[in-house]
Amino acid sequence: MTRSIRVRVQYLAPYIRDLVGVVEEVVELAEGSTIGDLVARLAELHGGHLLTQLLDDSLRNLRAGVVVLVNDTVVQSLDHGVGDGDTVSILIALDGG
Numbered sequence: 001m002t003r004s005i006r007v008r009v010q011y012l013a014p015y016i017r018d019l020v021g022v023v024e025e026v027v028e029l030a031e032g033s034t035i036g037d038l039v040a041r042l043a044e045l046h047g048g049h050l051l052t053q054l055l056d057d058s059l060r061n062l063r064a065g066v067v068v069l070v071n072d073t074v075v076q077s078l079d080h081g082v083g084d085g086d087t088v089s090i091l092i093a094l095d096g097g
Contacts, residue, residue: 003031005084007038012091016053020046029082035068036078038088054090067091 010024011017020042027041043051056063061078068075069089070082082088 004028005031005033005082005086007033007082007084008087009038009042010087010089012089015092016050016090019050019053031084033082034078035070035075035080035082035088038082039078065093067093 006026006028008024008026011020011022017023027038027045029037029041039051039054042054051059054063054066055061055078062068062076067090069091070080070086072087072089
């Protein structure tokens with residue numbers, strides 16, 4: 001039997017927050033999961049349109065401007081692991097001044 005972990009997800013980008021309808025939530029994943037697994041689970045929970053907002057056209061990389069932090073550390077790879085009790089924050093960086 002696969003053990004599960006609980007990850008707190010914070011939606012810091014207002015646009016993404018509007019898509020999912022919550023500011024933050026706790027998501028259960030299998031032990032050994034990655035950011036990619038988390039994004040797939042979020043799409044299951046909130047609809048596939050979330051994939052197109054977070055991932056590039058290949059669905060293999062984060063879209064330009066999407067910033068993901070795990071416990072306040074920026075991660076750039078969907079292969080980055082997440083663990084029980086981690087906090088994952090999702091935001092969108094804006095260009096300009």
